[in-house]
Amino acid sequence: MSNVNIINQSHHPLPKYQTSGSAGMDLCAFITETITLQPLERTLIPTGLFIELPHSYEAQIRPRSGMAVKKGITVINSPGTIDSDYRGEIKIPIVNLSGEVQTIEDGERVAQMVIAKHETIAWNEVAELNETVRGAGGFGHTGTV
Numbered sequence: 001m002s003n004v005n006i007i008n009q010s011h012h013p014l015p016k017y018q019t020s021g022s023a024g025m026d027l028c029a030f031i032t033e034t035i036t037l038q039p040l041e042r043t044l045i046p047t048g049l050f051i052e053l054p055h056s057y058e059a060q061i062r063p064r065s066g067m068a069v070k071k072g073i074t075v076i077n078s079p080g081t082i083d084s085d086y087r088g089e090i091k092i093p094i095v096n097l098s099g100e101v102q103t104i105e106d107g108e109r110v111a112q113m114v115i116a117k118h119e120t121i122a123w124n125e126v127a128e129l130n131e132t133v134r135g136a137g138g139f140g141h142t143g144t145v
């Protein structure tokens with residue numbers, strides 16, 4: 001288990017620990033008024049959360065399946081990336097992909113956040129890459145679905 005500094009300016013309580021066995025921590029909307037989204041309308045949802053991730057860590061902002069199934073709302077840039085040097089408020093860009101008007105209330109669990117480790121890479125610019133069986137084949141070139 002790792003410790004991560006977090007500021008919570010919302011009035012929604014944070015769990016002290018991430019629930020055991022659960023990859024994502026739910027992110028609640030921190031809004032003063034109900035948000036209404038027309039079909040295909042998008043908006044940015046504030047959370048009141050600010051985090052300080054260690055180097056080589058990122059936070060991924062992902063949709064919640066309940067939101068997707070019940071309201072047709074998803075994270076439009078999914079997975080959103082929170083960089084370890086970001087100190088601003090975590091915000092969630094969502095879109096209403098349903099055919100109906102949808103609403104978001106204060107405290108509603110809009111998305112989830114997964115903390116992940118990533119490599120830090122030095123790019124080696126070269127003229128050629130090594131050969132593989134696949135080569136440049138992709139995008140369904142094997143004919144299977």
Ligand SMILES: O=c1ccn([C@H]2C[C@H](O)[C@@H](COP(=O)(O)OP(=O)(O)OP(=O)(O)O)O2)c(=O)[nH]1
Nearest residue numbers: 061077080081082083084086089090091092093
């Ligand atoms: O869903 C998201 C995605 C990003 N961010 C914040 C944290 C992230 O570190 C910063 C920049 O995100 P990203 O790199 O995706 O944005 P960009 O469009 O490339 O903007 P920038 O030029 O500021 O990097 O915005 C969020 O709060 N929510």
